[in-house]
Amino acid sequence: MRASARLQRRTRRSLGSRLRTYSLPAIALLGLAVWGGWWLANLPAFHLQSLVVTGLSRVTEPEVVARAAIDPQANVWFLDRAAVRHRIEAIPYVETARIHVRPQAAVWIEVSERTAEACVRDAAGNVLTVDAALRVLETGCSSAKSTYEVRSNLPAAPGTFLHDPELIALQSDARTLARNADRYRAFSHDSFGELEATMQDGIRVRFGDDDDLDRKQRLIAPILAQLGPRAGDVRAVDLRAPDAPVVEYRH
Numbered sequence: 001m002r003a004s005a006r007l008q009r010r011t012r013r014s015l016g017s018r019l020r021t022y023s024l025p026a027i028a029l030l031g032l033a034v035w036g037g038w039w040l041a042n043l044p045a046f047h048l049q050s051l052v053v054t055g056l057s058r059v060t061e062p063e064v065v066a067r068a069a070i071d072p073q074a075n076v077w078f079l080d081r082a083a084v085r086h087r088i089e090a091i092p093y094v095e096t097a098r099i100h101v102r103p104q105a106a107v108w109i110e111v112s113e114r115t116a117e118a119c120v121r122d123a124a125g126n127v128l129t130v131d132a133a134l135r136v137l138e139t140g141c142s143s144a145k146s147t148y149e150v151r152s153n154l155p156a157a158p159g160t161f162l163h164d165p166e167l168i169a170l171q172s173d174a175r176t177l178a179r180n181a182d183r184y185r186a187f188s189h190d191s192f193g194e195l196e197a198t199m200q201d202g203i204r205v206r207f208g209d210d211d212d213l214d215r216k217q218r219l220i221a222p223i224l225a226q227l228g229p230r231a232g233d234v235r236a237v238d239l240r241a242p243d244a245p246v247v248e249y250r251h
Contacts, residue, residue: 046075046105055111058093064109067091076105084109092137092158116144118174120167122154134162134171146174149188169210173197176213194240208240216242223247 081099088097100108114131119141148170170187186198195207224231238246
């Protein structure tokens with residue numbers, strides 16, 4: 001029995017020997033799989049066959065295609081969609097971009113654009129168009145509903161998000177005043193930091209602090225109605241003391 005056990009131990013193949021026996025076929029199969037994957041990934045059928053961009057109004061299709069920078073010789077199914085999306089969303093007027101890959105190697109870029117909400121004028125005289133998120137869409141003033149005037153210098157590069165506290169406060173006050181009537185075209189602060197707003201007809205309303213703006217603005221219509229024809233000569237309405245409003249006339 002002891003001799004038989006010794007003989008069995010001598011004839012049993014070691015683990016290393018068994019691994020060497022199967023290593024070469026395994027390596028060959030792995031290499032074949034890698035080559036097959038490379039060949040499949042580079043089939044011309046998976047190269048970009050068509051590219052469609054939708055949702056454009058202000059932005060041009062060539063600009064989106066250039067920012068997307070999709071390699072026409074690459075497999076579209078391996079496309080880094082997040083990277084493409086980030087490049088397109090760097091365009092100032094683009095809010096979101098969704099990348100869809102369809103059969104027959106077709107790519108569809110679905111764009112949602114930003115809408116101009118206001119123009120901003122800073123202390124340096126820069127005029128910028130911004131959207132609701134206070135992103136600079138372009139320099140100059142495009143068709144926007146209102147204007148904010150701030151007393152500091154702002155970064156003017158399109159695509160920049162503005163975080164100026166005064167601008168944020170003006171936007172908040174403008175939205176509060178717009179709840180009941182869209183009657184104001186410009187918003188600013190005086191030298192004491194108190195709110196002033198210019199109505200569509202040019203009358204300047206001095207609100208003072210921005211507490212209880214709804215109540216203050218409800219005073220304006222009755223005041224102007226009471227003045228009758230003389231309302232056309234009003235230059236400003238001072239509501240800093242709402243219980244004793246003051247009307248200023250043009251000279």
